[in-house]
Amino acid sequence: MDHVPVMRDEVLAWLAVKAGGTYVDATVGAGGHAAALLERAGPDGRLLGLDRDPVALATAGRRLAGFGARCVLRQARFSELPAAAAAAGIDAADGVLMDLGVSSMQLDDPARGFGFRAEGPLDMRMDPGSGETAADLVAGMEARELARLIREKGEEPAARRIAAAIATERARAPIATTTRLAGIVERAAGGRRGRRLHPATRTFQALRMAVNREEEELEAGIEAALALLRPGGRLAVIAFHSIEDRQVKHRFRAHAGRAVALQGGGVRMEGVAPRVRVLTPRPLRPGPAEVKANPRARSAKMRVAERMAEPW
Ligand SMILES: C[S@@+](CC[C@H](N)C(=O)[O-])C[C@H]1O[C@@H](n2cnc3c(N)ncnc32)[C@H](O)[C@@H]1O
Structure with missing residues (x-):
């Protein structure tokens, strides 16, 4: 260990x-x-x-x-x-x-919400005692702001499409788990075929950077x-x-x-x-x-x- x-x-x-x-x-x-x-x-x-x-x-x-x-x-x-x-x-x-x-x-503990392979709360705070969670950001940001965040901090080319999909989905029900967000991103970004990185990698990186400033x-x-x-x-x-x-x-x-x-x-x-x-x-x-x-x-x-x- x-x-x-x-x-x-x-x-x-x-x-x-x-x-x-x-x-x-x-x-x-x-x-x-x-x-x-x-x-x-x-x-x-x-x-x-x-x-x-x-x-x-x-x-x-x-x-x-x-x-x-x-x-x-x-x-x-x-x-x-x-x-x-x-x-x-x-x-x-x-x-x-x-x-x-x-x-x-941190990554391997689903309860911390950093990873998207196992289901966990969409948290991502390195210090769980302070600040907003990734779920708070995803719920509260305007789609345009969210797109900018995902593009700038994730260097994600499909940021606009991903942000739009998040906005549609959160209107149905709050996005509270890592796996739900990963699924939304994966569908919006066009699936996994032929990629080295999981399609949600960049979006998760952007949110983690924002949550922890x-x-x-x-x-x-x-x-x-x-x-x-x-x-x-x-x-x-x-x-x-x-x-x-x-x-x-x-x-x-x-x-x-x-x-x-x-x-x-x-x-x-x-x-x-x-x-x-x-x-x-x-x-x-x-x-x-x-x-x-x-x-x-x-x-x-x-x-x-x-x-x-x-x-x-
Ligand atoms: C990659 S790990 C470090 C592993 C460590 N070098 C070792 O040998 O086990 C990074 C750690 O830095 C902490 N960390 C990241 N950003 C920080 C910050 N701004 N202030 C304090 N700690 C931070 C994280 O909580 C995490 O535990």
């Missing part, structure tokens, strides 16, 4: 984890990466593990109990990272990890992580779909400054003073053996940035 976390060896190497360091795992999940970080940072390195999902945090708590006071866990969202770090007495970190998306624990959280999380890193400290982010990966790339770039080639050779930095050096011009991918052993790794892309010393 304690399966190997995605790109574990790459995470340890690229975060340059060292004995005695201070680390933040902002997506502690089942605690797989956290355990690896704590082992590598032993015997006295520390880790703050965050997750917005209380169920994940409880699982991580059991898995990481052996590390004692070296590991502190808190229920928090990315945007709450500054407060969580302060509460844990951490004012600077050597490394921060964000392994985005949902965990297999994932883009806003990622933005806040990257800013908070970079602010917390000490010079030389590193942030590694693992994304699982193109919208996330693009966002990480752009946020990193925005902090990296702009290098302009000089005629006489060398470069000059333009614009804001660079705060980070991007260590991965192209995202890192898992090796073929990992992809074979863990299908979830297939779409993983990891980007790493290193905090630079303040220029003043």
Whole structure:
């Protein structure tokens, strides 16, 4: 059950984890990466593990109990990272990890409403204690808004047709389950034939992102992580779909400054003073053996940035 976390060896190497360091795992999940970080940072390195999902945090708590006071866990969202770090007495970190998306624990539990293969309530909240559910969104949004959401956050070409079908069906009866929504999407998008992805995949991704305000959280999380890193400290982010990966790339770039080639050779930095050096011009991918052993790794892309010393 304690399966190997995605790109574990790459995470340890690229975060340059060292004995005695201070680390933040902002997506502690089942605690797989956290355990690896704590082992590598032993015997006295520390880790703050965050997750917005209380169920994940409880699982991580059991898995990481052996590390004692070296590991502190808190229920928090990315945007709450500054407060969580302060509460844990951490004012600077050597490394921060964000392994985005949902965990297999969340995906495989029909009661959480993330998957469409087994019937469950249309929920999708990573923190079941707060915010609107996917069923609330599907019930309350105008068809046009819904179409925009599915197109923009799901990159779904059939978004208009899907939104129209949802509007027709919800007028008959509220759409309360994952399987009912999946069926509606599948019929509207023209069935499964010849597709690699289930036709509901993109619509479910869009709703999940909206329910959990994932883009806003990622933005806040990257800013908070970079602010917390000490010079030389590193942030590694693992994304699982193109919208996330693009966002990480752009946020990193925005902090990296702009290098302009000089005629006489060398470069000059333009614009804001660079705060980070991007260590991965192209995202890192898992090796073929990992992809074979863990299908979830297939779409993983990891980007790493290193905090630079303040220029003043
Ligand atoms: C892919 S799993 C992490 C798995 C973990 N690395 C491991 O080794 O077990 C992602 C986790 O991040 C959490 N998460 C996603 N977005 C979050 C956010 N904005 N704030 C806090 N936790 C978040 C999810 O609840 C989920 O448990």
